[in-house]
Amino acid sequence: MPTLSVFKDVPLAQKIEGSLLKIYKQDDYPDKFFLAYKVCMNKEGHPWVSSVVPKIRMQISRDPSLNYEYSPAMGMKTFIQASLELLFGKSNQAIAQNRIGGLHTVGDSGAFQLGAQFLKTWRQNSQIVYIISAQKEFHGLIFQDMGFVVHEYSFWNSSKLCIDPHIIFDVLEQAPQGCVFVIGNLSNCKLTHNQWVKLMSIMKNKQIFPFFDIPSQGFITGDLEEDTRFLQYFLCCEFEFFCSQSLSRNFGIYDEGVGILVVVALNNELLLCALSQLLTFARSLWLNPPTMGARIITTILRNPTLQEQWKLSLKRVVENIMLIKEKVKEKLRLLGTPGSWEHITDQNGTHCYLGLSPQQLEYLVTKKHIYVPKSGRINFTCINTNNIDYIVNSINEAVLFSGS
């Protein structure tokens, strides 16, 4: 009798991502460009690494005093402390009150996986999640797979060509009492004082639980404090919230996939209860988080000179992004490309919307071998002095010769 396979009813899973990159790699055309990389690129077209990181890697590898024992499930204490201070400021009152804590998380999904497991278990009366971000986020699937009802929205208004704060108010209006709001890069929204007051007042009234996503603090304005100032507003208004802080991108250690899940509670007692439950989930997920990334970050953040050098390297990245965007806008203006291109420089961060129609985007891919995602949100750090002219000319062509 032939053995029946255990896997006989297991179908091939659908590919979720990476197909654009695959097509790009298979393209034989010499002047092909991929503008959809997730990581920040340097001027030479390689993944950016903060200039302070390589020497710290070497220093750590040479340090005979280091202990390579298992890290606790919570993670490295010094790393968590340094990350929280980065997010909220060293002399933050809520940190002093011991009502902010965190757990070391793994990879770009780790913090959402951990937070979602907690909410699934301890917020059973409300399993509805609204995800509002600049683009469709991968963590939507995490909540969905766990059985949450998930609604996703983008901040981008494609007709007005802007990051539109009104979208969040529209979503808030329809959201039911007690749901979870996963919000990406809120500081990109540039809300006015009145809008902040209104936002928090509605969220408070509806008892909405915020779960913020901070994928790359410092990459929005180049100023670490400025990028996360909105967290202070939520602290002041006595919100309790979660926050996924990834620290891989802003240090350029993508391969070490490191971050923390931040927990803000009304007092220390509540915080300790929440952290203790999160710890049981972390034990089942990985038991002991890998430490290399956390060691690099902690070494840099705890040394004022190194921290300054790192901040400077972040500033340079943001200045370079602004310069590229300015150049793209200026070149389009000189070419006389129809339309206003202010939206390019109005958006912050590495990834921004080009504001092109689906047909125009399709034209770039198929006719010009410029690989852009269907959303039209590209990584501007993939544009450099070697490819900017070809890319801008191609955008001009796409606008002129393709449907809007």
Add this chain to the structure above:
Amino acid sequence: MPTLSVFKDVPLAQKIEGSLLKIYKQDDYPDKFFLAYKVCMNKEGHPWVSSVVPKIRMQISRDPSLNYEYSPAMGMKTFIQASLELLFGKSNQAIAQNRIGGLHTVGDSGAFQLGAQFLKTWRQNSQIVYIISAQKEFHGLIFQDMGFVVHEYSFWNSSKLCIDPHIIFDVLEQAPQGCVFVIGNLSNCKLTHNQWVKLMSIMKNKQIFPFFDIPSQGFITGDLEEDTRFLQYFLCCEFEFFCSQSLSRNFGIYDEGVGILVVVALNNELLLCALSQLLTFARSLWLNPPTMGARIITTILRNPTLQEQWKLSLKRVVENIMLIKEKVKEKLRLLGTPGSWEHITDQNGTHCYLGLSPQQLEYLVTKKHIYVPKSGRINFTCINTNNIDYIVNSINEAVLFSGS
């Protein structure tokens, strides 16, 4: 109106582990010893690191050609390949047939978390798990939390004072058709040829799915191939199975928590389906596994000279463990301690049962400040020339002055 906390109904989670270590640390007695560390200790009483690892850490940190991009969700391909070859042999037929694959997993729980999620989804008609190992394992909780019915057994027979293969046959008899068997360190069992044939025949008839745990290949006999020879038997008999291979302990890079989940299928097509589904779970769990540990291991395994040096360092560890056990046995014999102590040298590996009664173990902790777990399974690498006399004398005292 005072704000009600989101966390108001969240209780403090029970502490699962670490309480013995906590009591040990709080003990002011100067001659206190902790014999329950999870990691292998060197002769100086520090966590063992393979002598080849530090120079590779340095080499990696200095390598300008390395790419620090996000690793794919599957993990580093070269690392997976090298790990599979370590487990099954380089010229293994099943590897050549492309019916063995793996995913890079994180921490000591990662592979079980991933495998359990797969079995939960794709083996819904049988959610019963038997865990048979040298001791109570943490992954019992992973399966339990996911809703499996979990039964746990230890290979240790405390009346016969031996690792008892009959236990697995007793468990097999009561186990229902189609259940999952999570089996730890099976090579410790020293089954006879006939017992192997019988074991596999029953498992095949009952369509039991094996999920092997290989926490530290090479630490049992000092010979990597010998330690996992039983996997070849299961391959030959056309079993499909999972295997959690941890690579943190046998390289001494505990802080990098690195391993793989191995999948063995009847053919390549079935393997690809299983891997594709596992990949979707890995994406939700961590998306991109940290690479430092995988880089260290791959560098060592792909270089024949380094691999030989590493194997030699493993052999030395095992020789040292055997020497410590011999010394403990001999010293007990010289003291005239009642009882046979052959079971100490009959057991393989770093962690072995002392074969003491609960009262005798309690005596060691409370009267002699020697911290041993309630199971009586201690880490023999925690015994060294500085503490062996005190420990052996204390065991003698415990046997003489405490209940058996």
